[in-house]
Amino acid sequence: AQSVTQPDIHITVSEGASLELRCNYSYGATPYLFWYVQSPGQGLQLLLKYFSGDTLVQGIKGFEAEFKRSQSSFNLRKPSVHWSDAAEYFCAVDFSNSGYALNFGKGTSLLVTP
Amino acid sequence: GAVVSQHPSWVICKSGTSVKIECRSLDFQATTMFWYRQFPKQSLMLMATSNEGSKATYEQGVEKDKFLINHASLTLSTLTVTSAHPEDSSFYICSAPSGTSGLNEQFFGPGTRLTVL
Numbered sequence: 001a002q003s004v005t006q007p008d009i010h011i012t013v014s015e016g017a018s019l020e021l022r023c024n025y026s027y028g029a030t031p032y033l034f035w036y037v038q039s040p041g042q043g044l045q046l047l048l049k050y051f052s053g054d055t056l057v058q059g060i061k062g063f064e065a066e067f068k069r070s071q072s073s074f075n076l077r078k079p080s081v082h083w084s085d086a087a088e089y090f091c092a093v094d095f096s097n098s099g100y101a102l103n104f105g106k107g108t109s110l111l112v113t114p
Numbered sequence: 115g116a117v118v119s120q121h122p123s124w125v126i127c128k129s130g131t132s133v134k135i136e137c138r139s140l141d142f143q144a145t146t147m148f149w150y151r152q153f154p155k156q157s158l159m160l161m162a163t164s165n166e167g168s169k170a171t172y173e174q175g176v177e178k179d180k181f182l183i184n185h186a187s188l189t190l191s192t193l194t195v196t197s198a199h200p201e202d203s204s205f206y207i208c209s210a211p212s213g214t215s216g217l218n219e220q221f222f223g224p225g226t227r228l229t230v231l
Contacts, residue, residue, distance in 0.1 A: 032219070034219070034220075036222075041227070042224070042225075043207065043222055043223065043224035043225045044158075044207070044222045046219075049219060088155075090157065090158070094219075094220070098218060099211030099212075099213060099218020099219065099220065100211070101148040101150075101160045101163060101209070101220070102158075102160075102209075102220055103160075104157045104158045104159075105157065106156070106157045107156075107157050109155075
């Protein structure tokens with residue numbers, strides 16, 4: 001069955017420290033992959049996406065993600081976290097590769113400490 | 115990029131009343147739109163696929179008579195929560211695909227927060 005897993009429900013990092021949020025999917029082929037961020041009470045903002053090609057994807061706000069086919073993973077990284085990065089992060093997958101609805105992971109809540 | 119709007123951004127209603135939420139694609143046409151529901155501190159769950167000119171497709175467990183979807187034009191889909199009850203209180207988000215060369219991606223509206231008293 002197709003699924004999206006974000007293993008970490010909560011993550012706490014110190015401001016200035018590096019960040020990695022994990023995302024794994026279960027699927028026989030390579031889907032379209034996305035990371036979104038949601039601030040409290042707000043809508044979704046797209047951070048970055050992967051369709052094909054270079055497996056290291058650069059996004060907005062200094063985020064990047066690496067697609068690893070062998071691990072069925074699409075982990076999100078940032079070298080130095082800012083307090084404003086505190087939010088909910090969702091990994092999402094388009095298993096249809098055609099613009100159909102997205103399957104979302106359960107989300108990872110990021111807390112940034114001073 | 116493509117822009118999707120929702121109206122209203124928030125609504126409070128009494129139990130038993132119906133509420134209509136609009137989703138518009140502002141600068142592109144969308145034959146398909148999607149409606150999601152998000153409970154507090156939870157993920158987005160797909161409720162239904164809205165199809166222009168035909169009936170909506172509902173996900174398993176979603177009551178079609180409760181959540182009426184109408185895709186009246188290529189830029190507008192509406193979700194009506196009928197006879198709303200407090201358990202229907204949630205954050206409702208719509209999306210529409212857009213793109214070129216087959217590389218469609220979803221563009222999300224800002225969401226509508228429904229509170230049923």
